[in-house]
Amino acid sequence: MAESATISKGLEGIIAGETGICAVDQTSLIYRGYEIADLAAHATFEQVAYLLLVGQKPSEAELRAFSAELIANRPVPAQVVDYLRAAGPMLKAGTAVPMDVLRTCVSILGNLDADSQDNSPAANLRKAKRLTAKIPTIIGHMQRIIDGKDLVNPATGGDPALGHAANLLFLMSGEKPRPDYAKVLDVSLILYAEHDFNASTFTSRVIAGTLSDLHGAVTGGIAALKGPLHGGANEMAMEMLKEIMRDVGEKGIGTAAVDDWMQRAFDTKRKLMGFGHRVYKNGDHRAPILHALGRKLALTDTRNPGGHSAGKWFDLGEQVQKIMLEKKNIHPNVDFPCGLTYFTMGIAVPQYTPIFVASRVTGWSAHVMEQHANNRLIRPIAQYVGPALRHW
Ligand SMILES: CC(C)(COP(=O)(O)OP(=O)(O)OC[C@H]1O[C@@H](n2cnc3c(N)ncnc32)[C@H](O)[C@@H]1OP(=O)(O)O)[C@@H](O)C(=O)NCCC(=O)NCCS
The missing domain is CATH 1.10.230.10 (Cytochrome P450-Terp, domain 2)
Structure with missing residues (x-):
């Protein structure tokens, strides 16, 4: 270790990079210049997702196009549905929990995505939108399989007339949600969307920093978010x-x-x-x-x-x-x-952290794009405390 370097366990207090996406401090939480209470009171999750992914507040026409794109991308491929069905017994046996199953689904989506190996800003944005659209469908289908019920409208991924949060509730329960439930879920998705260099986002940035791909970075983010000290x-x-x-x-x-x-x-x-x-x-x-x-x-x-x-x-x-x-x-x-x-709201407890993913995928993706746009490999150093030099 370099003599001038100091150790910070858990990287506490270390500024590990710059971001224009989010500011977290004692007095405020800001997404791209907008304060969280302002967003929670006046925006929808779709607007906040656009803000994070594209970088600015959408116009009405931009929001319409973005929402339509999310709706069109809601259905998940047959390979994901097949895997979800295969995972049913694993969930029942307890060798897998919903976060593990969601992680694998995102990985499979990467294997099937025509843009999977393309790290260009345009390809990353397309992949981010597809993931944002499909993750609620995965959660909904998974819950239906756990409950031993038919999937809700797999051909359309729910109801195209419903917004993102309402559709997530519909996919899980098969019932049109109460408007107040949909509204509160929507606000929770806004609150969960982004939080600068938290553990899962940092994980995603470390993965992106090796010039690995967006699906890989999101898969890693899910693994990090699962832990009880973080999203779990x-x-x-x-x-x-x-x-x-x-x-x-x-x-x-x-x-x-x-x-x-x-x-x-x-x-x-x-x-x-x-x-x-x-x-x-x-x-x-x-x-x-x-x-x-x-x-x-x-x-x-x-x-x-x-x-x-x-x-x-x-x-x-x-x-x-x-x-x-x-x-x-x-x-x-x-x-x-x-x-x-x-x-x-009657949501099954093991889906709480997957729902967090349904929101944070926007923040992770924004960070992957930011990392790729101005990359430097993330590689700290460690203080060696193992045995002194010895002969084999
Ligand atoms: C989030 C968390 C990991 C932050 O940890 P941290 O920054 O390392 O905080 P510290 O462990 O330094 O906490 C300082 C003190 O508060 C205590 N503390 C912190 N969170 C605590 C908690 N949830 N319950 C009981 N004691 C807690 C610590 O034990 C420590 O006490 P000590 O000084 O007597 O050892 C920690 O608060 C925690 O484990 N919380 C529970 C999990 C959770 O809710 N995570 C979601 C975070 S958004």
Whole structure:
């Protein structure tokens, strides 16, 4: 190692490159100049996807053409459907989870894409749009196979009259979604779309930096996102809340039983999923936006998930958040309200992180294009701490 170099475990605090796509700091989250609360309140996911991929806000005509392109590209090839059917038993056996299956589907799509080996900006944009269009169809078909039901309109990849978020819900459930569910899912996709050099995006950039291809970079991004310290936290946050609910019972919500549960978690140094962040130490800007919307949906909950109304889950989540802040001064990240919100909508928990992929694929693709446009191989150095020189 060069004498002047210093070690930063987890690359914490290291500026590893420049980006014009997104700015993440303590006080704001900005996509190409637009603040996240502004986008969440006024844009649609399709508009944000265009903004990220193309670089500017679309005109009405550009948005129409872009949305039409996404809709036209929704169906997935027969080879992907065949693989999804073959993966059914693997999902049942637990040797694969939906994120693994989605990763393989993206890899197969690369094998079938006429542009797969072309890293030009135009080819990368075409591939990014195709992936953005097809990932919800993969998620929907996969869930139908898990549920033992017929695929929803495989020839069209859902309903061409539905927007991106609504169609994703339709593909999974086979029912036209409530407009408020579709709207909140759409906002969650906006919030999840981009986050500068997070672990999965950095992975994608490292892959792109070797001049490898976009499908490979997205496949790698999915593998990185799956981990519970990253995107997998939205599923794990909900699993943790279910565990607390099981342990304390519905009557325990709002009582000291939850404090006791949390104290045991602190005593055993357990990491609570959906809390903390490498960059945001005073709170994640996305979390309150999604929490408020999810909370509102929970108030209108007409189902009865898990034997409790969705409102009860928010009550429990809010109590856990309060204890975490008081005892540890740690704020929830976006994955915490996401788990609660997707649960309220009745989405199967193992699809929460795949839905994150359905959004983040736009951010990853934008970064792959940015990396290819001004490339330098990403190759840090390590401090050797192994055995001293010896003879074989
Ligand atoms: C996201 C995460 C990996 C960031 O980690 P990091 O930047 O390395 O943060 P640190 O581990 O340095 O955290 C600082 C302290 O807060 C504690 N902490 C951080 N997140 C915590 C959590 N979720 N639960 C309990 N304690 C936590 C750490 O244990 C550490 O305590 P210590 O100083 O006593 O050792 C971490 O907060 C985490 O594991 N969160 C849970 C998973 C999650 O929600 N991931 C999604 C992120 S968007």
